[in-house]
Ligand SMILES: [Zn+2]
């Protein structure tokens with residue numbers, strides 16, 4: 001599943017890991033909206049993780065009254081668990097959003113799978129010749145996981161090449177602001193910079 005997603009992502013001008021996180025998390029949310037919302041083990045994991053972040057709250061709001069089922073399960077457990085300030089203090093150490101945790105799980109899986117792909121000569125050459133390029137976060141996390149040093153070197157060089165091109169595009173933009181300049185303004189250089197981040 002993840003392998004397929006990554007191979008598809010390598011055809012796009014985007015970070016393949018970001019692409020797969022988005023795609024697989026959308027699938028997870030589709031499943032959550034159909035049956036996960038009332039699944040006791042899922043409700044329990046939301047309660048145990050601790051809270052729901054603003055970004056995921058706004059996604060969940062679209063679900064409407066189905067969420068009554070989820071909270072009907074969760075809130076009495078909280079009421080039971082909130083016995084005293086002392087019992088709450090223990091919770092402070094492991095406070096997470098269940099949906100962020102799910103994204104993290106997918107992220108780890110995608111990076112593991114990407115490392116497997118680029119560890120083979122054929123896979124590395126597909127990555128190197130594709131328009132895909134890792135974002136900074138996923139470049140760092142992938143290189144941290146990669147055991148093959150020549151693959152790590154190649155991936156880093158691809159990133160640095162895009163970095164230099166973007167620096168040039170930014171320079172060209174600022175040069176074009178000079179009223180004497182005949183150069184066409186490239187207002188979109190920041191979009192390439194955002195992709196690198
Ligand atoms: Zn990324």
Ligand SMILES: [Zn+2]
Nearest residue numbers: 053056097100
């Ligand atoms: Zn979250």
